[in-house]
Amino acid sequence: MTEPLFEMEPLSLFDVPDAPAAPIAPQPVAPRPAESRPAEPQPLAPEAPPALSTDPEVTFLHTADWQLGMTRRFLTGEAQHTYAAARDAAVVRIGEVAAETGAEFVVVCGDVFDDPRVSTRIIRRTLDALGDYPVPVYLLPGNHDPLDATSVYRSAAFVDACPDNVRVLDQPGVVRVRDGVSIVAAPWHSKHPTSDLIADQLGDLPHSDDIRIVVGHGGMDSLSPNPDPSIVRSAGLDAATADQLVDYVALGDRHSVTSVGESGRVWYSGAPEVTAFDNVETEPGHVLEVTLRRGAASSVDVRRHKVGQWSFHTLTQDMDGASDVERLRVRLDALTDKPRTVVQLALVGTLTVSENVALDRLLEEASDRFAAVKTWDRRHDLTVVSDAADLDRLDLQGYAAQAAEELQERASTGDDDAAAARSALSLLYRLAGSTR
Structure with a gap:
């Protein structure tokens, strides 16, 4: 019997090879909403280095009218010393x-100084403060100094104590601060110049x-026209x-911050501490930070920095009764x-004697709380009249009642004794304690 060339294993149902699969048609896929699709990575563009400006630029501080040594006649005792200390503190600030x-x-x-005869103590302390500045300081003589x-500036005290970073602009003309930056100085050499000192330099x-x-x-003529x-x-x-x-143009003399004209390049810095009431000085107590640029990006930027601490307020008010006295109390x-x-x-306005006594008591209390309380003589016009109801409030008997009636009669007249009679009635009210 002939041997088979090879033996075959019997095939089972599971050994039948798979038929070739029918091709599957591709199915369209709906795109994902834009907000949920991951962003495709983009190649990072190299960052351009920041452009270096070659335009000239400088930042400096503009101040004026320190008037060190100034006193205010309406301040007394401790208030005067506190005010002087605040002026010194503004210089340090x-x-x-x-x-x-x-x-x-x-x-x-x-x-810079209020008077050439300012004390050597003020001179030396001021120069000590300026010596602590981290930058040069240029002092211009003005009409007060x-x-x-x-x-x-020629005194021995000033010359001996002047630190290296302080320079007096004692000569008119151009002063080089550094490469690219200059000052045009117009100092005062007398209290009464015979010309526009700035125009003399610009000419x-x-x-x-x-x-x-x-x-x-x-x-300046546009602010205070006069023939000077x-x-x-x-x-x-x-x-x-x-x-x-x-x-x-950095100016001194006007004690409120003031921009002059439309250019934004002419300024008064104002005084660094208040010197007059707000009906005169509207914005004292600042120093100006000035940044200037030339070239294609030519610009000026002026910023105010508060350095003053004091306030001088003017309060005007009609006074026609007790309610106005109370209204003044609320304002104070x-x-x-x-x-x-x-x-x-x-x-x-007009107050009765009793109402005026209430006002006097209010102002006495205010004088203890404020640095000072004073009247503006040119605008203060308060009339005190006697009212029969004032006597009823006193509830006096006997001789005291008789005296009060006589005072009330005299206070109602227009003769020279009327004011004295009203003062006497006011004192009587105080002693009687009838006004709260």
Whole structure:
């Protein structure tokens, strides 16, 4: 029997090879909503390095009218000392602002001292404070401290104590601060100049690529027109800034922060601490941070920094009865920081003797709470009249009642004794304690 060439295993049902599968038609897939699709990675573009500006730029502080040594006649005793200390503190604070803002220097545009005869104590303490500034300080003589024969800047106390970072702008003209930045100084050499000192400097000033800062002092014709030959002519400043002859005009003399004209480049910094009531000084107590740029990005940026602590408020009010006395009490109570606030009152109207006694008591209480309370003599017009009802409130008997009636009659007359009679009635009210 012939041997098979090979043996075959019997096939089972499970050993049958699979038939080829029918091709499956691709099915469309709905796109995922845009908000849920993962973003396709994009190649990162290399960041461009920040453009380095080559335009000239400078930041400095503008201040003026420190008038150190000033006193206020309506302040007495402790209040006067506290006020003087606040003025010194404002000078120190300006140095701190210079450090905080990165200012390169400070210009003080006149009237650093209130009088050439200021004490050596004030001179030395001021120079000690300026010596602590982290930047140079440029002092301009003004009308209160001109560079005349009696000038404080020529005194031995000033010369001996002046630190290296302090320079007096004692000569008119251009002073180079650093490469690209210059000051145009217009110092006062007498209390009564015979010309516009700033115009004198701008008249022959050639153009320059430097950032130029005029440092001057004095009133301006557009704000206070008068025939004084030293008054600063605003038209000349407008022309100089428009022609880019100068970039900024830093002024002193006006004690409120004031921008002059439309350029934004002519400013009074105001005094760093209040010197007059708010009917005169609307915004004292600041120093200005000024940033100037030239070139394609030419600009000026002026920012105010509060350095003053005191307030001098004027309150005007009609007074026609007890309710107005109470209304004044509410207004006084609303004023904050009373130990460093002075109140000037302009009260107009008519009060009875008893109502006036209530007012007097209110003002006595206010005098203890505030640094000072005074009347504005030119606007204060308060009339006190005697009223029969005042006597009823006293509830007096015998001789006292008879005396009060006589005083009331005299107080109602228009003769010279009327004021004295009203004062006597007021005292009687106080002694009787009938007004609360």
